[in-house]
Amino acid sequence: MAEAQNFIGVSAAIARLRRDIEDAARCDAKVLITGESGVGKEVAANLIHAGSARRSQRLVVVNCAAMAETLLETELFGHVKGSFTGAYRDRMGVLEIAHHGTVLLDEVGEMTPRMQGMLLRFLESGEVHRVGSDQPQRRVDVRVIAATNRVLADEIASGTFRGDLYYRLNIIPMFIPPLRERREDIPALLDQFIGTCSREYRVPPVRLSPTAQALLCEYEWPGNVRELKNVVERLVTRGQSRPIEAAELPEEIRRRAGAKPAHDHGPAAARREADVLFERVVHQGEDFWLVVHTPFMQRDLTRADLRALVARGLTETSGSYRQLVTLFNLPPSDYKRLLGFLRKYDCQMPLRQFRSAHMSVA
Template sequence: MRILVVDDDRTLREGCVSVLQMDGHNVTSTGRGEEALEMVRRRKFDLVLVDLFMNSISGMEVLKAAVEAHKDVIVVIMTGNPSVQSSIDALRAGAWDYLPKPFSASHLQVLVGRAAHAAAATRESREVIKPANLVTQSGSGEPMALLGVSPSFRKAVELAQKVAATDASVMISGESGTGKEMIAQFIHKHSRRTQRKLVPVNCAALPDNLLESEMFGYRKGAFTGADRDKAGLLEVANGGTLFLDELTEMTMPLQAKLLRVLQDGVVRRLGSETQDAVVDVRFISATNRDPQEAVQQGLLREDLFYRLRVVPIKLPPLRKRLEDIPLLAEFFLKRSWERHRASGAPAPSFEPETIAFLQSRPWRGNVRELQNIIEHLAVIADGGRSITPDDIPVYDDAPASAASDTGLPAGIMNEAFHLAKDNLIAHFEKEYLARLTTRAGGNMSKAARLAGIDRTTLYRLMEKHGFKRDVLSGASE
């Protein structure tokens, strides 16, 4: 590694140089910020270790200059006055990590080892990425259907393809059932860690104390029932990928402990007074919440958010990728038919109106709900015949009285808040436009005047909800 050490503390600077040179790195150092600026602009370093607070030129200025000059450079900020805000500011500006002073030689060696690993992964990612097979095998041997032609879904898959070859942390967000775990499996499958384990952790499924012991492991006697030493899932995932599902359900104390692993790669088991393992783990996290809203609501540490969301991937709900439903339905039908029926039995097929009916459904459970419906059809349908809309089970999960009691559209009170709000606004706009056209008697100017909006806005609302302009163009304006 070509390393630059920048610190106006001569003792610390020379100590870092000595340790790093003993490990075989090519090390340059300076105690002057001005000289550091010139160096990072003129030369290409793999790693820059820079003190945050220096005379005349700050470490943040060196950080920004280094990242601007060479996008692949890894910059670590060192400081004797650490704070959450300064670490967040550094990460936002492009820092790879944050090293509080004082630190030991072993701590420095672990961090530089991780940086070397990241630099190697970055070099590998520059190679041409072969198009990924979008129907491949998951860890359980099941086919993974990353099928879709909708722009929003294609964008998410293409981003997953690009990030797979790196070691960057990925945060996947999307509603339940959109395929977050499948994207995580896809990234791991196409990474250079594919020969090692993908270890999933459901943060919502385990009580706090059990989740901590499962993730970090424990020493014998750490608690009642701990009759032996046990490695945690972080150690099991060493060299591979740890998938943190429903990350925002993890408690703040446990988030703080996880942050330490992200910072230095060191795991300490429950009941241990020393470090038990140094791990090299790639982190993929997922949540069905808006991650930034979770930070604002105090459910997710901001510093942890920025470390885990190096590359964000947002999966669209199924109702916003209707053009993908025919592909998914055919795939799920073929797979379910092969699973439940004898080999060679003629499979049923979908009528065009059946596909249209599927595309009209709200799909609150997204792709997972569609998959379950299609599997139901494969179980009950007769081979060789067509599947009609009447064959599709429709589950009304809201009582009929719910709408009449509240005056709201049926089922809306069972939806997530933001989805319910969007649907309610859309329902209001459509109803309002329908009544407005009647009141205006076909006169566009009068309709806009009655609504108190300009005609451009009125046209835009009409197009949004499928109203044709000629509905209001029949009378003279």
């Protein structure tokens, strides 16, 4: 990953973090990286791995929030042929795949109590038991890095996260502060992303007027560095040669309303996002895989957004996934791929609600 090369920032917090990353790379201890969404937790994990003795082996990232529990279990531990419907062959889990390497357990705070128990058992024994296997357990050598945007102390207090697991994971704690608490990093990040984005899109680097630059530095950035990067990308793709003026910045930045916490992404926000996606995919014929799948995999779209989009589509097709493929301007041959994708990330909707809704209208 190119960005793993540099953790951009000039603030004291980032300087400290760079030292912590170097220290963590020198040993094998478990690391728990915390911080709001989009602050750079995955970048930090990449840097730790890339600086460690394990760098020639793999870093495997598992997003614990994106999968249903049973899927996460087989993803981590693997399974043997016939252990459940659809298990046509033996499959290695991530913990085995990453043998001698590193596993990043992303969004570890979202694990169910049962999965937390299984993870704890693995951390204590270093042994992997494939689902459905009666073979002896396999010992693996992996370094575990965990990340979460939840405040695990609160989760422990409310009983949703196990204290014993927390103490196992939190050997080297690393907290990445939100961007609004280290605004001195903003100019460096703007520079960096303007450079990388314009190279990527082969356009001359955009320039910012002093007021535009000032507004970008004052904004709250509820989505942190990820949001900043997305804004830069939008500005760069305009390919404009004169400097960007304040009036040309996205509305939320002009308003300086900011202050919206990163986690404020309720059902209403998901529906708005879904409406925009629906318009782009259905009416403007933009490619579903580019506009929806890619951002979802990069976490720029949440599962709630994707579910809202699918729900909106199924309402139109009265619950038919075949017709959904057509509605989303996909070739019929993409049917399996679409369903597989939605199923994997638990975004396949029960059809009944759409069918009965349609009938009651009819």
